[in-house]
Amino acid sequence: MTVAVLGAGAFGTALAVTLAQNGPVTLWARDAAHVAEMQASRRNDRRLPMAELPENVSVTAEIEAATQAPVLLLAMPMQQMGGFLTAHAARLAGKTLVACSKGIDLTTGRGPTGLIAAACPDATAAILTGPSFAADIARGLPTALTLACTEDCEALQARLSTPTLRLYRSTDPLGAELGGALKNVIAIAAGVVIGAGLGDSARAALMTRGFAEMSRLALRLGARAETLAGLSGFGDLVLTCTSAQSRNFRFGQALGAGEEFDPTTTVEGVATAKAVSVLAQKRGVEMPIATMVAALSEHRITVSDAAQALLSRPLKEE
Missing domain, CATH: 1.10.1040.10 (N-(1-d-carboxylethyl)-l-norvaline Dehydrogenase; domain 2)
Structure with a gap:
């Protein structure tokens, strides 16, 4: 099960670093200049300079390449997520979309999984949330999070868990996103x-x-x-x-x-x-x-x- 992280902020970068322990990861950023910097230095000096990108993390600004993975982690600011989902709904159809943002959309009043369901009804919506700082995850410090989805997500839980990132399943994505x-x-x-x-x-x-x-x-x-x-x-x-x-x-x-x-x-x-x-x-x-x-x-x-x-x-x- 290949994974892509869409959004190269501190949290998205940290997730890419830790999930690379389980297999190849694609990290997408919309800014081509930022991507070129990360490709050259193998670090995200703008957002998370303390973490080195593992060899099996590929960084790209091409949304077509990033969305080839069946599991996409949406690690972008909450107020940008609705526009992103609407703009790329066709290529996100049928994917497993895991929201990694915390908030409520000002325009619609929806949370992350609500935005996913509205824009991409054929996708499987989930949310990854809980007590976590990007620097702790990237350093490999022990962290526990909630992975919430209305459907069975045991396989997803296994793919997104690492020796230091422990995920607990929930079937209450609404509660998980409201808490966050x-x-x-x-x-x-x-x-x-x-x-x-x-x-x-x-x-x-x-x-x-x-x-x-x-x-x-x-x-x-x-x-x-x-x-x-x-x-x-x-x-x-x-x-x-x-x-x-x-x-x-x-x-x-x-x-x-x-x-x-x-x-x-x-x-x-x-x-x-x-x-x-x-x-x-x-x-x-x-x-x-x-x-x-x-x-x-x-x-x-x-x-x-x-x-x-x-x-x-x-x-x-x-």
């Missing part, structure tokens, strides 16, 4: 707490109440509670709310401290917070933390006002 998307919003809020100097106790409280928000919306949309309590939900929440390796956490930290953040860095939680606020309102789900993150990200409210608004909410049972 929603935790980014809470990670921004956790960063704000630390950046504003509100302390670790406040962060722990925010993570706990944030998980309650995640669960409320996910269950309303049809996800399973055990999925949210697993790697793709609670596990990923813990990682991204407690480590500066998380871009969402770092963005929130800068926001809380009143500092500028690199505008070229993709922060999926910003778009997700906006999409979630709209979705929660439509579904009648109370999500005060996500709503505050959306307002903070758009500079419609100050950090102190956001904290006061959350702390002054009516007292209630847990």
Whole structure:
């Protein structure tokens, strides 16, 4: 079962590096100049400079060549995935498409597997998600992720697992993708707490109440509670709310401290917070933390006002 990774960001590159232990991998990037650099240096100096590309990782800018593999890992920013799927739907038909992005599409309100199903109904849609940093995967540090698909995916699980990358199967792709998307919003809020100097106790409280928000919306949309309590939900929440390796956490930290953040860095939680606020309102789900993150990200409210608004909410049972 040959594999191609579409998207040569840090995470896509890390997946190509580790999956090369199981056989040849194609790594696709849309930028031909970037591909030429990687082919010459055997590294992705733009996104993951610490990792050397194994010999059996071929790098290409030709989408026709990359999509010959039956299994395609879509490792591109969430807000670009819908356009990519629509543009290349014909050549993706019948493939196994594994989303490796976390978020909710602003235009449609769909998650990754929803976008795949809409654009490529003949493809098999799956999602690979959970607590993971690209650098850890590329270094071969132990990592466990969720592979979720509505169909049997034992063969896919075996192909995408390595001695240091352990995958657990799930038949709840909706829950898996919602956990991965929603935790980014809470990670921004956790960063704000630390950046504003509100302390670790406040962060722990925010993570706990944030998980309650995640669960409320996910269950309303049809996800399973055990999925949210697993790697793709609670596990990923813990990682991204407690480590500066998380871009969402770092963005929130800068926001809380009143500092500028690199505008070229993709922060999926910003778009997700906006999409979630709209979705929660439509579904009648109370999500005060996500709503505050959306307002903070758009500079419609100050950090102190956001904290006061959350702390002054009516007292209630847990």
